[in-house]
Amino acid sequence: MGDVFKALSDATRRTILDELTDRDGQTLFEICARLTTKHKLGATRQAISQHLDVLESAGLIRTERSGRYKFHYLDTTPLREIAERWPLPAKEPDR
Amino acid sequence: MRINVTSVLVDNQDKALAFYTDVLGFLKKTDIPLGGGAKWLTVVSPDAPDGVELLLEPDAHPAARPFKEALVEDGIPYTSFAVDDVQAEFDRLSGLGVTFVQPPTPMGPVTTAVFDDTCGNLIQIAEMSSAPAG
Numbered sequence: 001m002g003d004v005f006k007a008l009s010d011a012t013r014r015t016i017l018d019e020l021t022d023r024d025g026q027t028l029f030e031i032c033a034r035l036t037t038k039h040k041l042g043a044t045r046q047a048i049s050q051h052l053d054v055l056e057s058a059g060l061i062r063t064e065r066s067g068r069y070k071f072h073y074l075d076t077t078p079l080r081e082i083a084e085r086w087p088l089p090a091k092e093p094d095r
Numbered sequence: 096m097r098i099n100v101t102s103v104l105v106d107n108q109d110k111a112l113a114f115y116t117d118v119l120g121f122l123k124k125t126d127i128p129l130g131g132g133a134k135w136l137t138v139v140s141p142d143a144p145d146g147v148e149l150l151l152e153p154d155a156h157p158a159a160r161p162f163k164e165a166l167v168e169d170g171i172p173y174t175s176f177a178v179d180d181v182q183a184e185f186d187r188l189s190g191l192g193v194t195f196v197q198p199p200t201p202m203g204p205v206t207t208a209v210f211d212d213t214c215g216n217l218i219q220i221a222e223m224s225s226a227p228a229g
Contacts, residue, residue, distance in 0.1 A: 023198075023200070026170075026197070027169060027170020027171075027196055027197065027209075028169040028170055028171075029169055029170035029171045029172070029197075029209070030170055030196075030197045030200070030209070033200075033202050033207070034200070034202070036202075036203075037201075037202040037203030037204075038201075038202070038203065045169075068164060068167045068168060069167065069168065069170065069196050070168050070169070070170070071196075
């Protein structure tokens with residue numbers, strides 16, 4: 001499995017996760033269209049595909065085939081390991 | 096020179112004619128037998144019966160199907176049609192059993208949706224967003 005921290009270190013990859021949070025289960029075309037039109041990220045489809053490979057290798061997204069289509073889904077499970085390693089406070093401290 | 100016809104590659108012309116007319120609402124314009132079972136088969140929009148024709152072209156060439164399958168896997172539409180209200184078309188076509196791989200989504204100056212034409216293609220429909228006031 002790839003490195004979650006490395007996967008999250010890139011702004012484009014974080015934006016991809018933002019867009020999958022907006023709507024889960026997108027095609028490569030929809031992800032590229034959102035990055036281009038909403039975020040003015042003029043990356044090539046090949047570059048986005050490579051970003052998706054890094055995210056998938058880190059376990060942050062998974063792909064599912066449905067018939068002839070291929071959809072990308074957000075998977076935040078690896079983030080739990082981060083919270084377990086450096087636990088969140090039980091509640092917000094008083095200020 | 097002017098553009099009077101464009102095409103989609105379909106796996107079955109009769110099935111394609113039914114989908115593009117009965118479901119999408121286009122009108123058959125030309126149907127000329129070419130031999131070997133193939134036809135020069137075109138449809139037009141009822142809004143522009145003398146406008147650009149869409150040729151429902153057989154995908155019999157061996158390279159056509161792998162090409163189409165690769166586009167579909169990545170969600171890439173073969174072509175795009177203009178609609179006045181993409182949400183209304185999404186609702187209407189969904190009610191007719193059409194499969195969408197992308198529901199209406201704002202994409203900068205347009206709102207788009209993408210559906211399966213049942214003939215091996217994804218098709219985008221796009222509504223131009225209203226121009227900003229002022």
